[in-house]
Amino acid sequence: MFESGVPFPGTMLVRIPSASLHGIEAYLVEVEVDISPGLPAFIIVGLPDAAVRESKERVRAALRNCGFDFPAKKIIINLAPASRKKEGSSFDLPVALGLLAFLGVVKAENLSQFLFVGELTLEGSLKSVRGGLPFSLLAAEKKLSGLVLPEKNEREASLVRNLPVYGLEHLLEVIKLLNGSDEIKPASYSLSELMGEVRQEVDFSEVRGQQQAKRSLEVAAAGGHNILLIGPPGSGKTMLARRLPTILPDMAFEEIIEVTQIYSAAGILGGRAAISQRPFRSPHHTITNTGLVGGGNFPRPGEVSLAHYGVLFMDEFPEFGRQALESLRQPLEDGQVTISRVASSLTFPCSFMLVAAMNPCADVFFASGLEVNCTELERRKYYSRLSKPLLDRIDIQIEVPAVQYQDLTGRPPGESSAEIKKRVSAARKIQWQRFKGRKIFANSQMNSKDLRQFCLVEAEGQKLLEAAMKRFQFSARAYDRILKVARTISDLAGEEKLSARTIGEAVQYRLLDVF
Numbered sequence: 001m002f003e004s005g006v007p008f009p010g011t012m013l014v015r016i017p018s019a020s021l022h023g024i025e026a027y028l029v030e031v032e033v034d035i036s037p038g039l040p041a042f043i044i045v046g047l048p049d050a051a052v053r054e055s056k057e058r059v060r061a062a063l064r065n066c067g068f069d070f071p072a073k074k075i076i077i078n079l080a081p082a083s084r085k086k087e088g089s090s091f092d093l094p095v096a097l098g099l100l101a102f103l104g105v106v107k108a109e110n111l112s113q114f115l116f117v118g119e120l121t122l123e124g125s126l127k128s129v130r131g132g133l134p135f136s137l138l139a140a141e142k143k144l145s146g147l148v149l150p151e152k153n154e155r156e157a158s159l160v161r162n163l164p165v166y167g168l169e170h171l172l173e174v175i176k177l178l179n180g181s182d183e184i185k186p187a188s189y190s191l192s193e194l195m196g197e198v199r200q201e202v203d204f205s206e207v208r209g210q211q212q213a214k215r216s217l218e219v220a221a222a223g224g225h226n227i228l229l230i231g232p233p234g235s236g237k238t239m240l241a242r243r244l245p246t247i248l249p250d251m252a253f254e255e256i257i258e259v260t261q262i263y264s265a266a267g268i269l270g271g272r273a274a275i276s277q278r279p280f281r282s283p284h285h286t287i288t289n290t291g292l293v294g295g296g297n298f299p300r301p302g303e304v305s306l307a308h309y310g311v312l313f314m315d316e317f318p319e320f321g322r323q324a325l326e327s328l329r330q331p332l333e334d335g336q337v338t339i340s341r342v343a344s345s346l347t348f349p350c351s352f353m354l355v356a357a358m359n360p361c362a363d364v365f366f367a368s369g370l371e372v373n374c375t376e377l378e379r380r381k382y383y384s385r386l387s388k389p390l391l392d393r394i395d396i397q398i399e400v401p402a403v404q405y406q407d408l409t410g411r412p413p414g415e416s417s418a419e420i421k422k423r424v425s426a427a428r429k430i431q432w433q434r435f436k437g438r439k440i441f442a443n444s445q446m447n448s449k450d451l452r453q454f455c456l457v458e459a460e461g462q463k464l465l466e467a468a469m470k471r472f473q474f475s476a477r478a479y480d481r482i483l484k485v486a487r488t489i490s491d492l493a494g495e496e497k498l499s500a501r502t503i504g505e506a507v508q509y510r511l512l513d514v515f
Helices: 055-065 092-102 108-112 132-141 151-157 171-178 191-195 211-223 237-247 253-266 289-293 322-326 329-334 376-383 388-392 405-409 417-434 448-454 459-472 476-493 500-508
Strands: 012-022 025-036 041-045 074-080 114-116 146-150 165-168 227-230 311-314 336-340 345-349 353-358 396-399
Touching: 012 092, 012 108, 012 132, 025 092, 025 132, 041 055, 055 092, 074 092, 092 108, 092 114, 092 171, 114 132, 132 146, 132 151, 132 253, 146 151, 151 165, 165 171, 211 227, 211 237, 211 353, 211 396, 211 417, 211 476, 227 237, 237 311, 237 353, 237 417, 253 345, 289 322, 329 336, 388 476, 417 476, 448 476, 459 476, 459 500, 476 500
Parallel strands: 012 114, 041 074, 114 146, 146 165, 227 353, 227 396, 311 353
Antiparallel strands: 012 025, 025 074, 336 345
């Protein structure tokens, strides 16, 4: 607990618990408000950024517009620990409360019970801040009596159960709470209210034709495999990719908390209490390296982290910058990305499925029945934009041909997302049991030891795999990818060993290696 006191006559020192963000995690900041006789001054120390330094003007105006006198004293605000940089406007509320304690409006000893965060408007209203959920997790970890924050952050903060959360709209309401008013009650939401109804706006039944592509996406979803779709414009690559989240298993509560924490820290929850559907992120190919993997002066999560436990769709894959593409290698391999700075480094989680799409060659448009109008040299130049190590990390590489007229007009609607999802969920359940007690949840994450243990190939499958390795000169990494995909295909079929059929299907998904 924090202690407040009056160390010397004529002075006052108040300590108020608050917090700041470091990546997606919150850490405790002790706001020390020292008021003493002397020339009037208002000084903020503790490595504040511009937004923190400007809080003194917001606090001054807010107190006056709420009917309180601003102390004509020497005021020093220290944000401890002083060695860490502080950013944002969330310290307005604790600073204002420290001044109100000096004025006798609130009792100083009551300020140590809660964690306070919030930005003040000039008339005293509380504006939302980034990181409502991380602040709530921190308050629960430190065993404080509750969290006081802006009303617009209340719902996300309420995801942390058994912690009283007070989402308030005005500084005067905070004063009432601290003075023991019965009017102010903590938030009370059920989990169903916070999660909201899961609605799917798209469905696989809307996709005509493309049976092989739909099958490959089912396999990718069942094993958590990355996939590359190669086909002409208009063949349905984007349409297929947007429907992939609809067949992925439902998110567990722990996953919802983790993903929501990322969005909360980034300030892009958009009024939602939680991210209860698997994310689908589709950055434009002009995105910077920082925008893709995260970073900045105060590092923020990038698109790979915003796609955590969901799908990252990269259309026009070769058009992305070379540095941005190569920066994907660590996230794809490790499921996390580390941002290093001079003062410190931090790690963002980014366990996502990559769905990439590209044309067969640059500047080509397929009309039905026409050949590609580019030379082999142009094709090689186009594909050379993608490095071999990056392509090796994509388990499934398939062709998505132009849709035929009869597929558009004659075929009945295909399977719904719900039907495919049942098979995917059943296969994932097998994998969860297989890797129980480990930090692995899908076949795509198996290492070499796992492959030897769980990917036992039947005799006929061994012969087929050996022939394919010799004919297409697969790399060792491609060999591992084939076994992982074959393991998933067998899980979908409920088979223990890898048969020649599953090996054959898995080999077909190595398009760039085969051709």
